[in-house]
Amino acid sequence: MINLTEIKKMLRKMEYPKHCIHCEGIDEKIENPVHHPSYEITAACNLNCIFCYSKVAEIKGSAPKPGYYGTLEPKAITISQYGEPFVVGTEKVVEIIRKLREQFGEVRIDIQTNGTLLDPSKLGSEADIVMISLDAGSREKYREITGTDLFEKAVKSIEQMASQTYTIVRTVFMPSVNNGELESIAEVASIADELFLQPLSIYRENKKLLELIDVERSESIGEFLEAAYRLSETAEVRIPGCLLLNIRSFLKKYDIGDLMLVKRNAFGSVPVMQREWKFRLQ
Numbered sequence: 001m002i003n004l005t006e007i008k009k010m011l012r013k014m015e016y017p018k019h020c021i022h023c024e025g026i027d028e029k030i031e032n033p034v035h036h037p038s039y040e041i042t043a044a045c046n047l048n049c050i051f052c053y054s055k056v057a058e059i060k061g062s063a064p065k066p067g068y069y070g071t072l073e074p075k076a077i078t079i080s081q082y083g084e085p086f087v088v089g090t091e092k093v094v095e096i097i098r099k100l101r102e103q104f105g106e107v108r109i110d111i112q113t114n115g116t117l118l119d120p121s122k123l124g125s126e127a128d129i130v131m132i133s134l135d136a137g138s139r140e141k142y143r144e145i146t147g148t149d150l151f152e153k154a155v156k157s158i159e160q161m162a163s164q165t166y167t168i169v170r171t172v173f174m175p176s177v178n179n180g181e182l183e184s185i186a187e188v189a190s191i192a193d194e195l196f197l198q199p200l201s202i203y204r205e206n207k208k209l210l211e212l213i214d215v216e217r218s219e220s221i222g223e224f225l226e227a228a229y230r231l232s233e234t235a236e237v238r239i240p241g242c243l244l245l246n247i248r249s250f251l252k253k254y255d256i257g258d259l260m261l262v263k264r265n266a267f268g269s270v271p272v273m274q275r276e277w278k279f280r281l282q
C-alpha cells in the first residue's frame with residue numbers, strides 16, 4: 001500500500017543532489033536552464049549500455065569534440081557528460097583535474113564514470129564528487145544491460161571510492177529491465193554518500209531497450225517516486241535537482257495524489273551539447 005503522506009514528506013525533506021548544486025537546473029528564476037560546465041574527454045566507452053545517450057549522439061554525429069564547454073567562471077565542472085573518461089587512463093584524468101583547478105582555482109570537480117576502468121588508488125580524492133553508474137544489482141543483469149562482465153569491478157570501485165571522496169551511485173530507473181534489482185543496488189549504494197535515481201530517457205536508436213522496456217511505467221512519476229521512497233529505507237536517495245524543483249512547484253498548486261498520476265514523456269530527441277566549446281587542454 002503506497003503511503004502518499006510519507007512520499008510527500010520525503011519530497012519536502014529531500015536535499016538536492018550535491019552534483020546539482022550550482023547548476024541552473026535548480027534555479028527557478030532561469031527559464032531555459034542548461035547543465036553546468038563540463039570538460040569532455042572522449043565520447044568513447046568500454047561498455048555498451050542499452051539506454052546510452054552518448055552512443056546515440058555518436059550515431060547521429062552530435063557527440064561533442066573533446067574540450068571545455070560552458071562559462072569561464074565555473075563553480076562546478078563535470079568530467080564528462082559523454083563517454084567514459086577513464087578510457088584515457090586514470091593518470092590522464094588526474095592531470096586534467098589538476099589543470100582545471102590551476103586554470104579556475106576554487107571549483108568543484110565532479111566525475112561521471114561507469115567505474116570499471118578507474119584506478120581508485122591513483123584517483124584518490126582528486127575529484128570532489130565521483131558519480132559511478134550502477135544499473136544492475138547482479139552480474140547477470142549487469143551483463144544484459146552493459147554488454148560486459150564487469151559488475152564486480154564497478155561495485156569494488158564504489159566501495160573504494162566511498163572511503164576516499166564524496167561518492168554517488170547513479171542508477172537509471174528502467175521498469176521491466178532493472179526494477180527487480182533496485183534493492184540490491186541500494187544495498188551497494190548504502191556505503192556511498194548518495195543514490196542518485198534517474199528517470200529513463202528513451203531514444204528510438206536504442207532498439208534493445210525498446211524491446212525490453214515498459215514505456216508506460218517509465219513515464220509514470222508515481223512509479224518513479226514510489227521506487228525512490230522504497231529505496232530511501234536503505235540508501236541516501238536523491239532525484240535530479242531539476243525534477244525535484246518542478247515537483248515542488250507542482251505541489252504548490254496540486255496535491256500528491258495528482259502528482260502520482262502525472263506522466264512524463266520519456267522519449268528523447270538527439271542528445272546535443274547545449275553549451276559552447278571554449279578550449280582543449282594540452
Ligand code: SF4
Pocket residue numbers: 019020023024025026034035036240241242243
Ligand atoms: S540533474 Fe538537472 S539540476 Fe542536476 S545537474 Fe543535471 S541538469 Fe542540473
